Amino acid sequence: MQWILIIISLLIAAGVTIYMKSTEKKYKEVKNQSGLTGAEAARRMLEANNIYxxxxxxxxxxxxxxxxxxxxxxxxxxxxxxxxxxxxxGVAMHEAGHALQHASNYAPLRIRHAAVQTTNVSSTLSYFLILLGIIFSSYALMTVGIWFFVAVVAFQLITLPVEFNASRRAVMSMQSMGMLTAEEQKGARKVLTAAALTYVAALLISVLQLIRLLLIRGSRE
Ligand SMILES: [Zn+2]
Incomplete structure (x- = not known):
């Protein structure tokens, strides 16, 4: 069972990475007709929202x-x-989308920002405790380690609305500002969707890892 979970995780990671890289590569080669740079597009999107x-x-x-x-x-x-x-x-406007979130005090971004440090500590503690739990066959140590890992998964979960919303803001601006042609917008959206998929994949892989940890713990009861 465990090796199946590992293989599924590897397949998801490889699939999403290949899709992301190939989509990015494809649209890196397509120039937009207005000749806008990423920096200019982000600047215009911010100014259209009165952010200076x-x-x-x-x-x-x-x-x-x-x-x-x-x-x-x-x-x-x-x-x-x-x-x-x-x-x-596309990517520059997505980042401008995060800046708009910040300017409007968008709650998921605030929560995500507040949780970054704690999550890094949780992640390290989790691996350390689980490793000790395995070495000493300690159910209790593993359980605490698994809870720290749950905190990491929760962080990945809160990342999703933040990322989706930034891309939604970018797409809305693309449509209303007319900087890209309809065809170019389609390409930019594909790049943003591929990027969003990597966050979904990371969450999925962590959930599979969590199941694996529970199985490891279960086998040591
Ligand atoms: Zn982002």
Whole structure:
């Protein structure tokens, strides 16, 4: 049973990664007709929503695009900051969507932000306790470790509305601002859907891991 769970997890991870990478690659090669860069698209989306206090910076890396709510900064990878691809505009507007969430005090984003540190600690503690639980065949240690792991899963769950909502805001702006053609919008949406799928996959894999931990614990009762 356990190896089936491991194989399913690997298949989900591989499938989603391949889909994400190929979709991203495809729309990185399609330039948008208005010649907008990711940074410009994000800036216009913010200004259309009367937000002028967000920094947009370029990362010295090929990935890791994110919105940092502590400093109110959108950071985009080089290709997306300067690039005029459909993927660049889509991803940059998604990050601008997070900035809009921050500006409107969107509750799931606040909760997610507040839980980041605790989740990192929970994750480390969880693995440590479960490992000790296995070594010492301790049901109690494993149980505590599993509860810390549940906290990590809960964090991944709260990430979903935050991500879906940021993409929804991006898509709404694309439609209302007319920066992309209908065909380009379709491509940008595909990139955002693929990115959202990676968060769903991460949650699914964690749930399978949780089931596996419960099975391991059950076999040591
Ligand atoms: Zn996001």
């Amino acid at each position: 206090n967000v920094q947009i910076e370029m990362l010295n890396a090929d990935d890791g695009d994110h919105f940092d709510s502590a400093t109110n900064t959108i950071r985009l990878s080089k290709d997306y900051f300067n690039g005029t691809s459909v993927a660049a505009v």
